[in-house]
Structures are given as C-alpha cells and as structure tokens.
Amino acid sequence: MxxxxxxxxxxxxxxxxxxxxxxxxxxxxxxxxxxxxxxxxxxxxxxxxxxxxxxxxxxxxxxxxxxxxxxxxxxxxxxxxxxxxxxxxxxxxxxxxxxxxxxxxxxxxxxxxxxxxxxxxxxxxxxxxxxxxxxxxxxxxxxxxxxxxxxxxxxxxxxxxxxxxxxxxxxxxxxxxxxxxxxxxxxxxxxxxxxxxxxxxxxxxxxLTRGGGTRGHRAAGVVAEIVAADPVPPLRPEDLAATAGVSLRTLQEGFRSRFGTSLTGFQREQRLVRAHRMLTGPPGETTVADVALAWRVRSPGPVRAGLPRPLRHHAVRHAARRPSCRAGRAAPHDEGMTTMAFTTPAFTTPASTTPAHTTPAHTTTARTTTARTTTARTTVQLRTAAGRITGRGTGPGAEDSPLVVALHGGGYHSGYFDVPGHSLLDVGVAAGFEVVALDRPGYGGSDALPAGELTFARSAEVLDEAIGALWSERGGARPGVVVVSHSIGSAIAVHLAARRPEWPLLGISLHGVGDRSPAHVVDAWHGVAPDGGPVELPAPQRRALLYGPAGTVDEEAVDAARAGVAPLPLAEMLEIVDGWPSTYVRPAADVVVPVQYTLAEHDGLWIVDEERLAAFARAFTSAPWVHARIQGGAGHNLDHHRLSRAFHLGQLAFAAECAARR
The missing domain is CATH 2.60.120.10 (Jelly Rolls)
Structure with a gap:
C-alpha cells in the first residue's frame, strides 16, 4: 500500500x-x-x-x-x-x-x-x-x-x-x-x-441581501430584548409589532426564522427562565404557587405543566421544605404532587392509595378544547411491580374494535400523540376506536426505572404488565390490543411483542425506527457527556432532525408539539444507535403477530432507502404478514406532519384488519 x-x-x-x-x-x-x-x-x-x-x-x-x-x-x-x-x-x-x-x-x-x-x-x-x-x-x-x-x-x-x-x-x-x-x-x-x-x-x-425579510429578523431581535427584560407583563403581540415598527406577520416570520419558534412560544420560554431563577433561589422561599402569582395566572397548574421535568422536581423539593399550613394537615405540596406528575394541566388525578402490588387502572375524565376539536380525555394510572405507569386516553370505542395502545419515542411523553390538529386520539375517537397513549417508564408521571435497568427489554417487561392491567380494566368484549409506536417506543414494542404477552396482542404498528443511523447521528449521541443526566435536544436540532422540509409540516404544529417534549435518558440514546442495530433481529424473529412498518422519507435519525426498509421487514420471520413502506412527504415525527390524519387512519385500518384476520 x-x-x-x-x-x-x-x-x-x-x-x-x-x-x-x-x-x-x-x-x-x-x-x-x-x-x-x-x-x-x-x-x-x-x-x-x-x-x-x-x-x-x-x-x-x-x-x-x-x-x-x-x-x-x-x-x-x-x-x-x-x-x-x-x-x-x-x-x-x-x-x-x-x-x-x-x-x-x-x-x-x-x-x-x-x-x-x-x-x-x-x-x-x-x-x-x-x-x-x-x-x-x-x-x-x-x-x-x-x-x-x-x-x-x-x-x-x-x-x-x-x-x-x-x-x-x-x-x-x-x-x-x-x-x-x-x-x-x-x-x-x-x-x-x-x-x-x-x-x-x-x-x-x-x-439574500435584498430588503424585506431582514426587517423581520431585526424586529425579532428588538422585541426579544423587550420580552427577555420583563416577560411577565401581558404584552400583546400587536403592541410589540408596533413598537418594532413592523406588521405582526413580519414580526412572527422574523421570530420563526431567527429563533425557530413563534413570538408566544418565545414569551413562554422566557417566563420559564424567570421561573427557574425564582425556584432555584434559597430553599423554602419560593413555591410554584408564588411563581403562578408572579405570572398573573389564577392556578399553579399551568406553571407546573410548563416547567421542564427536572425543574418540576426541583419545585417539589422546594415546596417540601416549607412548613405545613397547620398541625395535622398535609403541606400544600402533598395535595399537588399527583397533579405535577402529569404534563397536561387538564389531566388531574387524585393521589392513588392502591398498594404497589395491585394493578387496576384508575381514570378520571376531563374535556380538552382546541381550535380544531373538542374531545373527552381520561387520565390513566396503572400500578406495576416496578411502580406507576401513567397515560391519557379517550372514551370507550365500539365494542368490536380493538383497544389501541400508543407508545411514544425518546424525548417526548404521551402528549406526542395528542398534538392539537394532529392527534391520534382524536382520529381514533372519530373512527370508533378507544386509544390510550401511555407514558413509558421515566416519562410523564410514570416512575423511572433504576439506572441499571434502563434497557428496551426491561421497559417492555414493565409495559407488558401495565397493558395487562389496562386490558383487565378496559378490555371487555373487544377482540384484543393493537400497539402503535414511534421511534424508541417502536424498538420497545418489538421487545414487547417478542414476549408473547398473556393479554391478546393482535398486531404492532411501528414507525420512526430503522436498522442503521447516519454517522452524524451516531457521533452526536456519542458526543454527549457520559456522566450527564437526561438530554433535551435544542429546538433547532429537533426541527432539523425530526421534521421534514418546508411544505411537509406547519410550523404551528412544530411549536404545539413542544408541549410534549421531555428529557431523554442517555441510556436510551446509546442503546438505539449501538445495541439496537445489531440485536433487533433476535426479538423481531420472535414476533408472531402482524406488523405494519413505516419509515418516513425525510427521517433525520435513520438511513432511509428501499434496501434498509426491506432488511428491517425481513427480520420478522415469524409474523403472519408484514406491511412495510416508505412514507413520502414527512420526517421522523410523522404524526405531526400535514399528512398525519391520513397516516393515523392507515394505522387504525391496520388495527381493524388485525381484528378481522385474527
């Protein structure tokens, strides 16, 4: 040589x-x-x-x-x-x-x-x-x-x-x-x-150097300084645009291009920064209720829901150090602990007194209203030997339709499946299905697994028990369960199906997972400090890696989906790029139910081509049938793109087919 x-x-x-x-x-x-x-x-x-x-x-x-x-x-x-x-x-x-x-x-x-x-x-x-x-x-x-x-x-x-x-x-x-x-x-x-x-x-x-859009860029910088200086007063977007000397539309475009978020999203983030400063002061001096008062909101619920997960825990620790209001009565933080475990303020569940070894599902009903839909939601708490599993669901569907259980990916909680205008739960209700989106261990209100148990196989074991409890509560005369999953949730769903659970699993619908990641993704995941805690991708990186190009997704949907963002354990990040590509064939070979597999055309986390699609599908050697395809016009977070409704209807059609061919 x-x-x-x-x-x-x-x-x-x-x-x-x-x-x-x-x-x-x-x-x-x-x-x-x-x-x-x-x-x-x-x-x-x-x-x-x-x-x-x-x-x-x-x-x-x-x-x-x-x-x-x-x-x-x-x-x-x-x-x-x-x-x-x-x-x-x-x-x-x-x-x-x-x-x-x-x-x-x-x-x-x-x-x-x-x-x-x-x-x-x-x-x-x-x-x-x-x-x-x-x-x-x-x-x-x-x-x-x-x-x-x-x-x-x-x-x-x-x-x-x-x-x-x-x-x-x-x-x-x-x-x-x-x-x-x-x-x-x-x-x-x-x-x-x-x-x-x-x-x-x-x-x-x-x-690039012509006037016009640069005005919005400059105006966004001016307004950002105003908001950052004092994010609490209710400054109207119209007034801020007038202060900057541009139209509201120009200002909004400037914020999206310069900061990757809307004006209201930027205001919300600045309030969270202010909340962090208040809550990280001397212990016992500030509570979530104090922050809510400073934000001029009537209830601390939205404050709790808006805080990142580590900060919510920090708020609990601060509240726990405050003395009780009176002798013989629990301190205020005890009354709100269960509420804080849920990331959507409408979903409020009283603290459960069920012993850890029992497994009934506890649900309450709330109504969530958006500009595009009004549907009932139930909140779910399941007890397993490993701790609590939480989630959100719809009301009962038709008795002849399967129960659909959704498992989110890494870096999101169950709210991933419930983005306004792109909600699998809403589409399920309209089609006569009951859909329950669970929080995987360590996400939402679900208890985390010990550090040594943070594996896909162990998560599948816990979710097997949780779904069994859910089936006992909601199964009734239904034909069975179809699991719909995204990203790391799909890797766990493969392990789950390979366990051949005792409850009637009819099929699995997988998307957002593959068998080989691009080099820059592997390097980025390895570049995270090994002694660091959970990781949360910055908004620009989420936009670049998880969504398709302009024209495939509305930026409003990207902004709305940020409500479902949660820290991602480093162990999950490393298993999906290191262990999964070389080991998935073993659990895949043990799956004996039908498989629907979708890989998005613009998925930034996986290598996408017909060769990789076919290789992954071939691993399910024991499945009675496998439907695999590349979905054009979408990125990794396929559920939030413009074609999400069509995609969700396809998943529900697969569920109905599994029930009919069982």
Missing part, C-alpha cells in the same frame, strides 16, 4: 482505516451516502476516514492512497463543502465538471449526478450539511424561506468560508477530552453555514 499523507485533522474520531475496497465503500457510504468506489490499482488502494458530528451536520477528513473514483448510487439530498489539503480531484455533478487542486475548495449541491476522481494521496477535509440546515440558515438571514439552494461548484481562491472549515476542524482537535460538546458543535455548524451562504455564489444570493 502506498504511504498516505499523515496530515489529517480529526484523528481522534477514526471511522475507517483499511486497504479493502468493499469495507471502505460501506463505511464511507454510511458517513456520506451510498456510492460505488473503484480503484485503478486495487493493490495500491488504502483509505482513512475520520468523522464527527457538528450540530446536525457531519465534519470529516479523508485520504485515499492510489487513484480512486467515487460514483453516487442515490441522489444526494445534502450539501458537501470540500477543501483539498493535498493531491487533487475532479468533480462532476449536474452543474458540470471542475478540477480542484491542493489548497482549493468546491461546493457540491444536492442533485442526481455525482462522480469524484481522486489523484493518489489526495487528502481532504469536508462537511456534509443537511439541506434543511442550509435552508433554515438562509431563512434566518434572508428575505424568505429558500426552496432549495444551488451553489456554484467552483470556489474563488480568496473566498473566506474554507478558512471557517479549517477552523471547525482545528477547533474539534483542540478539545482535550476528544468529546465535542453539542453546543460547540452547533455553533461551528452555524458559523460554517452562515459563511457559506454569505461568501459563496448561489442562485438565491441576490435575494
């Missing part, structure tokens, strides 16, 4: 060092996208690849020994920015052909055609930028959302953005621990994309 240049950055983040063409093709394909790799002299071939996640993007360096040619197998749906450190390469895309010498750069835009020819010992540093990351950055600084940018392939020698690419790589190398904090990675990504948009010629460059 020819000696390769040793001067590569990111050396702590090795992904590949090999002389085997097939291994290099497979690993590099996971880092970037599926491609064909050829070497003019295979005996002289060698490759090294290093890669690390920065935000939702991937930063990498690579070198080939000997001449090599890369040809794309699938259309690229991302941008590649590339700087040649040594050697040289020829690039051919939909825009034409270009020679890139040492010290020069190029930008490859999404397209059908890609061919790269590397001279011997060509070394490069590059970044893979998801299309949605570039589009959102353009929207932050431009006049209107971009509908797909096309950059010039060639880069002038004096362009500044290649220096930012070098800076990103050298910054990663300066971290002594070898672990890049997520915040630092997101900032490097922002710097790189912004410099690329401003310095590199593209087909939206003129519009």
């Amino acid at each position: 020819t000696t390769m240049s040793p001067h590569l950055p990111l050396r702590r983040h090795a992904r590949l060092q090999t002389t085997a063409l097939d291994e290099a093709e497979e690993v590099a394909g996971r880092v970037m996208s599926a491609h064909r790799l050829r070497a003019s002299r295979p005996k002289e071939f060698g490759s090294r690849v290093y890669a690390v996640a920065i935000g939702a993007s991937t930063l990498l360096s690579a070198v080939y020994a000997g001449e090599a040619e890369v040809t794309g197998r699938v259309p690229m749906d991302y941008y590649t920015v590339l700087l040649v450190l040594g050697g040289g390469m020829d690039v051919a895309t939909d825009l034409g052909e270009h020679r890139v010498a040492a010290g020069r750069a190029c930008v490859i835009s999404p397209g059908e055609r890609l061919r790269l020819r590397f001279a011997p010992r060509t070394a490069q540093v590059a970044a893979k930028l998801p299309r949605i990351v570039v589009d959102q950055a353009y929207s932050r600084i431009g006049t209107a959302p971009a509908r797909g940018l096309t950059f010039d392939l060639g880069v002038p020698g004096d362009s500044p953005w290649p220096a930012v690419l070098r800076l990103a790589a050298s910054t990663v190398d300066r971290f002594d621990s070898g672990v890049l904090p997520p915040g630092a990675g997101a900032e490097l990504e922002r710097m790189l994309v912004t410099s690329l948009l401003l310095a590199q010629s593209h087909d939206h460059a003129t519009a």
Whole structure:
C-alpha cells in the first residue's frame, strides 16, 4: 500500500482505516451516502476516514492512497463543502465538471449526478450539511424561506468560508477530552453555514441581501430584548409589532426564522427562565404557587405543566421544605404532587392509595378544547411491580374494535400523540376506536426505572404488565390490543411483542425506527457527556432532525408539539444507535403477530432507502404478514406532519384488519 499523507485533522474520531475496497465503500457510504468506489490499482488502494458530528451536520477528513473514483448510487439530498489539503480531484455533478487542486475548495449541491476522481494521496477535509440546515440558515438571514439552494461548484481562491472549515476542524482537535460538546458543535455548524451562504455564489444570493425579510429578523431581535427584560407583563403581540415598527406577520416570520419558534412560544420560554431563577433561589422561599402569582395566572397548574421535568422536581423539593399550613394537615405540596406528575394541566388525578402490588387502572375524565376539536380525555394510572405507569386516553370505542395502545419515542411523553390538529386520539375517537397513549417508564408521571435497568427489554417487561392491567380494566368484549409506536417506543414494542404477552396482542404498528443511523447521528449521541443526566435536544436540532422540509409540516404544529417534549435518558440514546442495530433481529424473529412498518422519507435519525426498509421487514420471520413502506412527504415525527390524519387512519385500518384476520 502506498504511504498516505499523515496530515489529517480529526484523528481522534477514526471511522475507517483499511486497504479493502468493499469495507471502505460501506463505511464511507454510511458517513456520506451510498456510492460505488473503484480503484485503478486495487493493490495500491488504502483509505482513512475520520468523522464527527457538528450540530446536525457531519465534519470529516479523508485520504485515499492510489487513484480512486467515487460514483453516487442515490441522489444526494445534502450539501458537501470540500477543501483539498493535498493531491487533487475532479468533480462532476449536474452543474458540470471542475478540477480542484491542493489548497482549493468546491461546493457540491444536492442533485442526481455525482462522480469524484481522486489523484493518489489526495487528502481532504469536508462537511456534509443537511439541506434543511442550509435552508433554515438562509431563512434566518434572508428575505424568505429558500426552496432549495444551488451553489456554484467552483470556489474563488480568496473566498473566506474554507478558512471557517479549517477552523471547525482545528477547533474539534483542540478539545482535550476528544468529546465535542453539542453546543460547540452547533455553533461551528452555524458559523460554517452562515459563511457559506454569505461568501459563496448561489442562485438565491441576490435575494439574500435584498430588503424585506431582514426587517423581520431585526424586529425579532428588538422585541426579544423587550420580552427577555420583563416577560411577565401581558404584552400583546400587536403592541410589540408596533413598537418594532413592523406588521405582526413580519414580526412572527422574523421570530420563526431567527429563533425557530413563534413570538408566544418565545414569551413562554422566557417566563420559564424567570421561573427557574425564582425556584432555584434559597430553599423554602419560593413555591410554584408564588411563581403562578408572579405570572398573573389564577392556578399553579399551568406553571407546573410548563416547567421542564427536572425543574418540576426541583419545585417539589422546594415546596417540601416549607412548613405545613397547620398541625395535622398535609403541606400544600402533598395535595399537588399527583397533579405535577402529569404534563397536561387538564389531566388531574387524585393521589392513588392502591398498594404497589395491585394493578387496576384508575381514570378520571376531563374535556380538552382546541381550535380544531373538542374531545373527552381520561387520565390513566396503572400500578406495576416496578411502580406507576401513567397515560391519557379517550372514551370507550365500539365494542368490536380493538383497544389501541400508543407508545411514544425518546424525548417526548404521551402528549406526542395528542398534538392539537394532529392527534391520534382524536382520529381514533372519530373512527370508533378507544386509544390510550401511555407514558413509558421515566416519562410523564410514570416512575423511572433504576439506572441499571434502563434497557428496551426491561421497559417492555414493565409495559407488558401495565397493558395487562389496562386490558383487565378496559378490555371487555373487544377482540384484543393493537400497539402503535414511534421511534424508541417502536424498538420497545418489538421487545414487547417478542414476549408473547398473556393479554391478546393482535398486531404492532411501528414507525420512526430503522436498522442503521447516519454517522452524524451516531457521533452526536456519542458526543454527549457520559456522566450527564437526561438530554433535551435544542429546538433547532429537533426541527432539523425530526421534521421534514418546508411544505411537509406547519410550523404551528412544530411549536404545539413542544408541549410534549421531555428529557431523554442517555441510556436510551446509546442503546438505539449501538445495541439496537445489531440485536433487533433476535426479538423481531420472535414476533408472531402482524406488523405494519413505516419509515418516513425525510427521517433525520435513520438511513432511509428501499434496501434498509426491506432488511428491517425481513427480520420478522415469524409474523403472519408484514406491511412495510416508505412514507413520502414527512420526517421522523410523522404524526405531526400535514399528512398525519391520513397516516393515523392507515394505522387504525391496520388495527381493524388485525381484528378481522385474527
């Protein structure tokens, strides 16, 4: 093998060092996208690849020994920015052909055609930028959302953005621990994309610097300072827009492009910041009720519901240190403890006195009203040997329809399935089904598992017992249970079905799970500090990874879904990218009920293509039938996209088919 240049950055983040063409093709394909790799002299071939996640993007360096040619197998749906450190390469895309010498750069835009020819010992540093990351950055600084940018392939020698690419790589190398904090990675990504948009010629460059949308961007900054200074007074959006000298519509667009949220969402977040400061003061001096009074709301319920889960627990600890109101009476926090375990303030359940070893389901009914629907909800508390499992449900459906139980994914509680206008529960009610969305262990009001038991298999064991209790309470004459699940909830549903529970499981409907994650996702999950607590993705990363491009989802739905966000245990994050891909075939082979499997076209957490879809479906060797498909026009959180109603009706149709064919 020819000696390769040793001067590569990111050396702590090795992904590949090999002389085997097939291994290099497979690993590099996971880092970037599926491609064909050829070497003019295979005996002289060698490759090294290093890669690390920065935000939702991937930063990498690579070198080939000997001449090599890369040809794309699938259309690229991302941008590649590339700087040649040594050697040289020829690039051919939909825009034409270009020679890139040492010290020069190029930008490859999404397209059908890609061919790269590397001279011997060509070394490069590059970044893979998801299309949605570039589009959102353009929207932050431009006049209107971009509908797909096309950059010039060639880069002038004096362009500044290649220096930012070098800076990103050298910054990663300066971290002594070898672990890049997520915040630092997101900032490097922002710097790189912004410099690329401003310095590199593209087909939206003129519009980028034209007046109009930038007024909303500036106005959002002015109003954000006003709100941050004092978020409590009831400042009307119309008044804030007038203060900034723009229309309300321009201001709202400015907030979405600059902060990734609506004006009211930003106000709510600032109030939570103020609440955090109040509640983290000296113990015993501030309670949730005090915060509610400061916020000018009549009940502390909304305050409790709005606080992040760790802060709700902090509020409980503070309240617990206050003396009781009078002798012989419980302190106020005791009266509100069960309420605080639920994240939706309308769902209030009195504290249960049922012993831990019994398993009846306790429910109360409340009515939730939105602009698009008015339906009854019941709250659920189930007792298992491992503790309490909570959830929300609808009223009874038709007796001949199965009971539908929904299991949410990581980073959300049961509210994931109950977003106004995109609610599986509402669609179920209209179609005559009873739907119950459970909080998995450690989410919502459900008790967490001990640290050593945070596995998908153990969660499935607990939920098996909980659903058995639910069936005893609500089963009646129904034909059985169909489990609908999303993301990590789907991985747990596979383990659940593999247990072959004693209650009548009719089928499982899985979505948001696959068998292989992109390299930047794996790196990002590994980049979380191992001694850290639960993780909550920042809003921009949720938008980039969990939702499809503009036109597939309404930003109002993305904002509304944030009410269901919950911290994600690190153990779940690591099992889904490390353990699950290599072990799922074992529980899948033990599933003996029908399977519906859906993978979203724009899922940012999984590699999506027909090959991966078929491979996952083939693992269910004992299932009587498997329906598998790629759902176009949606991202990972498929339930919140514009086609959610059609998707939910398809899940319910599957449930009805399972009941009819049992």
